[in-house]
Amino acid sequence: MKELKYLNKYFKKYWLKLLLGVIITIIARIFSLVMPSYVKKSIEVIEDFSADQLLEQEARGLLLEYILIILATALLSGLFTFLMRQTIINVSRYIEYDLKNEVFDHYQYLNLNFYKKNRTGDLMNRISEDINQVRLYAGPAIMYGMNALTLFACLIPLMFIKAPTIALYTIAPFPILSFLIYNISKIIHKRSTKVQEFLSRLSTFTQESFSGVAVIKAYGLEPKIHDDVETLASEGKSKSVDLAKVDAWFFPLMILLIGVSNIFVIYIGGKQYMNGEIDSIGIIAEFILYVNMLTWPVAIVGWLTSIVQRAEASQKRINEFLKEEPEIRNEVDESTPIEGKIEFRNVSFTYEDTEITALKNLSFTVHPGETVAILGKTGSGKSTVLELIARLYDVSGGEILIDDVPIKNLNLFSLREAIGTVPQDAFLFSDSISNNIKFGKNNATDEEVVTVAKNAVVHENIIGFSKQYDTVLGERGITLSGGQKQRVSIARALLKDPRIYLFDDCLSAVDTETEEEILNNLKQASQNRTTLIVSHRVSSAKNADKILVLEDGQLIQQGTHEELNAIEGYYKELYLNQLSEKEN
Structure with a gap:
């Protein structure tokens, strides 16, 4: 016994x-x-x-x-x-x-x-x-x-x-x-x-x-x-x-x-x-x-x-x-305010389960209020960057600083409270649409919910349902289409109104016109907020203050849309290919 x-x-x-x-x-x-x-x-x-x-x-x-x-x-x-x-x-x-x-x-x-x-x-x-x-x-x-x-x-x-x-x-x-x-x-x-x-x-x-x-x-x-x-x-x-x-x-x-x-x-x-x-x-x-x-x-x-x-x-x-000990621990008891500066210093990371090295000596800085887009091929480490910022994992090498403070020296709950994340695979609970959006802010009013739904360009879809915002979703949000789930997830993040936004290819399931409208709304809603957008589309990245291009976990290009489009490389090639597809 x-x-x-x-x-x-x-x-x-x-x-x-x-x-x-x-x-x-x-x-x-x-x-x-x-x-x-x-x-x-x-x-x-x-x-x-x-x-x-x-x-x-x-x-x-x-x-x-x-x-x-x-x-x-x-x-x-x-x-x-x-x-x-x-x-x-x-x-x-x-x-x-x-x-x-x-x-x-x-x-x-x-x-x-x-x-x-x-x-x-x-x-x-x-x-x-x-x-x-x-x-x-x-x-x-x-x-x-x-x-x-x-x-x-x-x-x-x-x-x-x-x-x-x-x-x-x-x-x-x-x-x-x-x-x-x-x-x-x-x-x-x-x-x-x-x-x-x-x-x-x-x-x-x-x-x-x-x-x-x-x-x-x-x-x-x-x-x-x-x-x-x-x-x-x-x-x-x-x-x-x-x-x-x-x-x-x-x-x-x-x-x-x-x-x-x-x-x-x-x-x-x-x-x-x-x-x-x-x-x-x-x-x-x-x-x-x-x-x-x-x-x-x-x-x-x-x-x-x-x-x-x-x-x-x-x-x-x-x-x-x-007896399993959590690897991610909160080392600081008192709350720590977050402004939104993010710095990666020679960060490397290897996934324990697959032993795949996702990032190799990655360094970059995002200033408070900046919008930074991260592009790259599948498996280049884009999503890993966002997971490390939210401290879902700890780095294998190097250091991440938030507001010039090592991320481990920040209160874990203060850090995550300051972050609004929209994953690529949007997860919705088997609850009403309204409550799914309020997941980011439980005490939000119905007017606030409608406002963020409009900004995420999903309001018209929701009012088309017989029970509108009271519509109860199936498990994992199966009631909605892929694009609708992504937009409800975006509305959830917008309602939270955090200091840092992390968007992980969250517009992949919407058409280009809807994408453009959402991006314009996001630009207004995320003013004075640090925003990182992971995407495969140049259209999602071209208006960012800075664009980072990753390949095999390493930074191969960075700059604005105009700067990167003016030189030969992955970004210009991607832009021309997607421009050609759009015209066809």
Whole structure:
């Protein structure tokens, strides 16, 4: 249970509720122990009446008294059992809530490399299915475990006090039970881990299939995907059945051993009664009730073992990610204001997952309020420049300065708060269009939303929908076209009104006329704001204050449109090619 030690901090947090639950559990079990002794007394009353030692009226009075006591203690035991569930089970829900938040927060702080190495389905499974398994340990397992422990602690000594010989035979099967549980639980642990790992694979496959359903349909791959799912499901069935086969041994073994205990009670007790070693047959009835009271706690041992083993396997998977340290750390606690000057000094960067060197000794300076365009072939490092400015990655070599301060010496949240970014692959949430735009500024008014939508030239498209700005988008914004998604993403950045704009080829899916209109609006909206525009089109770059041309991560040209067009090179060639295409 070493992995489950991670939960100790939550148990300490809710120790008062847990302690109250333990006290209530003990009280509930003490009341439940009253009933068997009064059943014994009731039988003794009947025996005494049969032997003419009690009058009928006296016997009836005693029976009524004992029955009322049995009913009262049963009701009180039930009431405290209810309170026990309300305390301990509630604690498990609090722990589930805290753990899910902790895992989700940790996910958010991990760097992009983490998400390149791990699949979304696996991440989702660990925060849902795995945490649910842990919750069963933190609540029901503790509650039933404490219940069983209390019964054993109170009942077994009581049994030895009342009839040592019968008690000894009654608990004789328990060591055998312990041995079986120990061996079976090891098998359960291994098979539980395999089941949880499989569930992550299945979640990943189905999530990717649903996200890529358009591609699947376009290529007519539904039969193949169905076969793949069937193969996965068959594998999962096999693993789950293997686990169920082991689980299936528990309850039959428990019931068998409890049955053996009952036989011992009847046989040994009956023999002692006939030999005069016990003075009342009521003791046999009392012990049968004791054994049956132990049936559930003994049977639950198997279930508890299974739950603990599953929780151990799940918590181990959760801990694997919680132990992941974010590479991008906020080194400065106090906020740091951002004006917008950006300087790259011999910056080099290599992606960890692919080991591709995207930038090589890159140097340039962007002054506050300047608009700089970055052009180059695919894979030249354009997008990497923007990712480094937002500090989604840290440089492999060299240094980036913002307002003449090394980027690592800035408050990370202040830096990102000062940046409005529009990625090439615009991501929209399954929410209303209005809320997607407000993602950049939650407290924005409807008028502000409409204004930025007009600047992004997407307003006319939005009001064409039946619900206009209240239109709820499909997952990843599938309701909109590629160009519409890009323009909604631009509106989102404009609404934020940051100090630095980062546009990553965000006009690739719009026509040239719409592009020209958006660029003119952006020029007005981004006045006195530092703006970097990554593009494949000269039309997006020609009005910039400065143009940087990259090739294989190195700066090969820089200057204004007029300066670069006046000399032979990549920029002039690109301009003439695109001009020719436009004329044709």
